Amino acid sequence: MKKIIKPMILVALAAVLLVGCSSKKVDDNTSGKDKGQESVTITGSNGEVVLEKPAKKVVVLEWTYAEDLLALGVQPAGMADIQEYHNWVNIDAELDKEVIDVGGRQEPNLEAIAAIEPDLIIGVGFRHDAMLKDLEKIAPTVIFNPYPEDESMDLYKEMTTTFNEIAKAVDKTDEAKKVLNELDSKYEEAKAKIEGANLKTKEVILTLAYTGPQAPEIRVFTPNSMASQIIEKIGLKNVHVPDQFEVFGSSTFNVEGLTKYEDANYLFTVQDTDNVYEKQLKDNAVWKNLNFVKEDRLYDIGADTWLYGGPLSAETMLNTIVDVMVSK
Secondary structure, three states, rough: HHHHHHHHHHHHHHHHHHHHHOOOOOOHHHHHHHHHHHEEEEOOOOEEEEEOOOOOOOEEHHHHHHHHHHOOOOOOOEOOHHHHHHHHOOOOOOOOOOOOOOOOOOOOHHHHHHOOOOOOEEEEEHHEEEHHHHHHHHEEEEEOOOOOOOOOOHHHHHHHHHHHHHHHHHHOHHHHHHHHHHHHHHHHHHHHHOOOOHHHEEEEEEEOOOEEEOEEEEEEEEEOOHHHHHHHHHHEEEEEEOOOOOOOOEEEHHHHHHHHHOEEEEEEOHHHHOOOOOOOOOOOHHHHHEEEEEOOOOOEEEOOOOOOOHHHHHHHHHHHHHHHHHHO
16 A cells, blocks of 8 residues: 555645646746836837837936827936927926936937936937938937828827827826826817807917018918817817818918908917017008907917927916906
């Protein structure tokens, strides 16, 4: 009987050891798989960029991408042109004073960027394609193109697509979804307020004016622009239809070009230091005789309402438009 029991015990022990070894092997494999899942692939106009793990220290070379990080609760480690950012961009999220300025957006300081030892650099195509190789020597670099030539993709869609890619890079995809969902809810709230406002018309044009070489120049935003998409989402109608596709989302007019839109409401942003309405156009006969001027349907949405930003600038824009149009 003893001879029978002993082999059985040995077999049982062997089975236990085998299971133990197998379990350890599975655990090791699972651990390896988890580690593999920590890598992140983000896609920009320069193709796929693979990070070994989500980025913690990010340098942004364009304001919109700094704003995207702030919307996700992440402070950039470094950023280009911080002073001008504060002059142009009005959002609730504050940029930390410890964020390092890495020079101008057009020509950032490579040494300053390298000193930060970033995990990721985010640039914009029309400024940074030419220096991509130099940036990649410092850290993985993703470049985005906010002005795609694909006419089927409006610039609002491009903004949300890029925002989600940046969220992926810093492991904040759930937060990004929440931000965009909340923004959609705010559009609906704003739409209801516009609907209840005593407006002569809901037709509008949205403009950004500045001093040109010869005379004031006025950018009129096209339907594919991010700003125009926001206008439409809150129940207004952009009546400017360009003669051709405008990749940057706006057409440039002189004051005479505004006559065909004089029955619409005139939404505008202009810098205080270059207020063409108070200076060059103050006594301009064409300007003074436009219907929206004579009927006081001018709506100033502020010098620091940034029309090219991310979700937080979109929120600022919708809130400001509602405030000025409903209260006037």
